[in-house]
Amino acid sequence: MRNLSDILTGLPFTELQGAADVEISAVVFDSRKVVPGCLFVAVKGTQVDGHNYIAKAITDGAVAIICEDLPGHTAVEASFLMVADSAVALGIVAANFYDNPSQKLKLVGVTGTNGKTTIATLLYQLFRDLGYKCGLLSTVENQINGKIIPSTHTTPDQVELNSLLDAMVAQGCDYCFMEVSSHAVAQHRIEGLMFAGGIFSNLTHDHLDYHKTFDAYLKAKKGFFDALPKNAFALTNADDRNGSVMLQNTRAHKKTYALKTMADFKAKVLENQFGGLLLAIDSDEVWFKMVGSFNAYNLMAVFAAATLLEQDRAKVLTSLSKLSGAEGRFDYMIGPNKIIGIVDYAHTPNAVQNVLSTVKDIRKGNEKVITVIGCGGDRDKTKRPIMAKVASDWSDKVILTSDNPRTEDPAQIIKDMEAGIPVAAQRNAVSIIDRREAIKTACMLAQPGDIIVLAGKGHEKYQDINGVKNHFDDKEELLNQFKLMA
Ligand SMILES: CC(=O)N[C@H]1[C@@H](OP(=O)(O)OP(=O)(O)OC[C@H]2O[C@@H](n3ccc(=O)[nH]c3=O)[C@H](O)[C@@H]2O)O[C@H](CO)[C@@H](O)[C@@H]1O[C@H](C)C(=O)N[C@@H](C)C(=O)N[C@H](CCC(=O)O)C(=O)O
Numbered sequence: 325m326r327n328l329s330d331i332l333t334g335l336p337f338t339e340l341q342g343a344a345d346v347e348i349s350a351v352v353f354d355s356r357k358v359v360p361g362c363l364f365v366a367v368k369g370t371q372v373d374g375h376n377y378i379a380k381a382i383t384d385g386a387v388a389i390i391c392e393d394l395p396g397h398t399a400v401e402a403s404f405l406m407v408a409d410s411a412v413a414l415g416i417v418a419a420n421f422y423d424n425p426s427q428k429l430k431l432v433g434v435t436g437t438n439g440k441t442t443i444a445t446l447l448y449q450l451f452r453d454l455g456y457k458c459g460l461l462s463t464v465e466n467q468i469n470g471k472i473i474p475s476t477h478t479t480p481d482q483v484e485l486n487s488l489l490d491a492m493v494a495q496g497c498d499y500c501f502m503e504v505s506s507h508a509v510a511q512h513r514i515e516g517l518m519f520a521g522g523i524f525s526n527l528t529h530d531h532l533d534y535h536k537t538f539d540a541y542l543k544a545k546k547g548f549f550d551a552l553p554k555n556a557f558a559l560t561n562a563d564d565r566n567g568s569v570m571l572q573n574t575r576a577h578k579k580t581y582a583l584k585t586m587a588d589f590k591a592k593v594l595e596n597q598f599g600g601l602l603l604a605i606d607s608d609e610v611w612f613k614m615v616g617s618f619n620a621y622n623l624m625a626v627f628a629a630a631t632l633l634e635q636d637r638a639k640v641l642t643s644l645s646k647l648s649g650a651e652g653r654f655d656y657m658i659g660p661n662k663i664i665g666i667v668d669y670a671h672t673p674n675a676v677q678n679v680l681s682t683v684k685d686i687r688k689g690n691e692k693v694i695t696v697i698g699c700g701g702d703r704d705k706t707k708r709p710i711m712a713k714v715a716s717d718w719s720d721k722v723i724l725t726s727d728n729p730r731t732e733d734p735a736q737i738i739k740d741m742e743a744g745i746p747v748a749a750q751r752n753a754v755s756i757i758d759r760r761e762a763i764k765t766a767c768m769l770a771q772p773g774d775i776i777v778l779a780g781k782g783h784e785k786y787q788d789i790n791g792v793k794n795h796f797d798d799k800e801e802l803l804n805q806f807k808l809m810a
């Protein structure tokens with residue numbers, strides 16, 4: 325229980341109707357989750373307006389309301405607080421309700437189109453290996469000192485986020501590493517948090533269904549850096565064309581990492597093999613388990629952040645060299661006849677190109693690359709033909725299939741993808757709606773030594789069809805096929 329007046333610290337409200345001296349049992353922004361004595365925050369969403377549920381929230385027991393517009397007929401059955409932006413207010417009151425847990429540990433956020441999960445997970449694994457208690461908030465899962473808490477979003481909502489941070493503080497965590505998605509910045513899920521550092525990986529095509537323009541997408545990412553406090557670090561990828569944009573208006577300490585351009589933290593890729601990467605970092609030459617030069621960027625982001633968090637360089641490099649990152653990112657397995665299977669979460673044009681170019685770079689000879697790929701339903705449609713073209717350009721054979729059609733017709737999603745395959749390459753492309761059949765076909769087409777890449781689902785253990793998450797696991801499917809072929 326918290327007193328309403330205590331959780332209003334830092335909240336710019338324009339009007340209060342009713343008492344501020346009210347005990348609050350919980351902060352809730354979904355009328356379906358209202359509990360007696362709660363504060364209900366009415367948020368305008370992409371589907372509906374939370375203000376429409378204020379009356380229901382009060383009937384179900386809400387004792388205080390935060391809103392942007394007062395409902396017309398306010399018999400004062402609850403205290404009403406008027407704010408300019410309810411989502412911002414939600415972040416502030418949620419943080420206050422949990423007594424600002426982000427200020428009681430070192431919170432580091434990672435943003436960018438690709439690499440967030442990899443960087444956040446490596447940081448979490450590294451700092452645990454260095455002996456710290458840590459939390460992780462990521463697409464794959466949330467974790468507190470090794471205990472897994474399933475995640476539904478890359479970045480949780482304001483209430484869940486603060487509740488998880490509070491649990492981390494209660495369990496003695498020194499650090500929390502979290503992904504900051506562009507949706508989260510735009511929806512103010514990170515409002516009211518105190519960050520010790522921010523990391524930018526890269527910015528390429530994704531999420532234009534939500535942000536509409538690349539510029540709006542960029543501004544959302546930049547918003548995270550604009551809001552960092554001045555004692556935090558703002559670490560950016562200097563090789564990314566938008567890396568410097570991120571730092572333009574930040575008050576935080578500006579730092580850079582790179583492989584090509586001048587930077588505070590710089591590395592050079594000496595070897596790139598299935599077994600890992602050999603990097604030259606200043607005078608050190610270190611082997612890492614991570615594969616692909618895109619992972620050299622992720623490793624440098626982690627190395628730089630650990631250094632900025634004042635960790636011992638030698639210990640960091642030793643520990644980092646042993647780590648293999650997040651599940652479902654360049655997970656590779658060897659099947660019968662030395663066929664190689666790679667399960668990867670590449671779901672943007674740039675990620676698909678990175679993974680496939682890495683495969684081409686490190687294969688031994690002229691082994692064929694067979695790629696199985698789909699595109700998510702109810703997500704950015706403009707990336708579909710581009711992803712298909714990139715997959716086709718960088719593979720010998722491409723099988724277009726389903727990847728979480730959600731409420732869309734999977735055949736139509738595949739048609740959108742087919743439009744991107746150049747005419748000359750069409751004979752090397754086939755469309756198979758059923759992902760299991762697609763994987764089976766890839767295995768049947770593979771000759772000894774060939775490389776099968778399953779893109780887009782990575783760690784996911786489901787296929788989302790019409791809101792039903794049916795069990796499906798790329799790795800499991802591939803291993804089953806390998807068993808049948810043996
Ligand atoms: C498009 C999007 O991001 N939507 C998120 C958003 O929902 P919304 O704005 O559509 O909400 P809405 O349904 O319009 O409802 C508006 C308000 O009314 C309330 N409401 C609604 C109905 C009701 O009966 N009663 C009620 O009170 C809702 O609780 C909400 O507060 O706010 C919700 C609460 O925080 C999120 O759960 C929801 O995520 C949806 C499920 C989602 O799929 N989001 C994805 C796209 C996402 O966020 N992805 C990023 C990662 C992207 C990446 O890979 O980089 C992530 O961080 O996970």
Ligand SMILES: Nc1ncnc2c1ncn2[C@@H]1O[C@H](COP(=O)(O)OP(=O)(O)OP(=O)(O)O)[C@@H](O)[C@H]1O
Nearest residue numbers: 437438439440441442463618653668669670675678
């Ligand atoms: N630094 C990088 N640059 C480009 N591509 C990358 C990079 N790191 C990873 N990738 C590719 O992007 C995929 C997703 O990586 P990861 O899960 O780390 O990214 P993410 O930003 O967390 O994605 P999401 O937005 O879905 O949470 C990987 O499977 C790989 O194909």
Ligand SMILES: N[C@H](CCC[C@H](N)C(=O)O)C(=O)O
Nearest residue numbers: 671699700703727728780781
């Ligand atoms: N978290 C991302 C990646 C999803 C990857 C892919 N499996 C899909 O469903 O599109 C998103 O929601 O856009």
Ligand SMILES: [Mg+2]
Nearest residue numbers: 440441463478
């Ligand atoms: Mg992620």
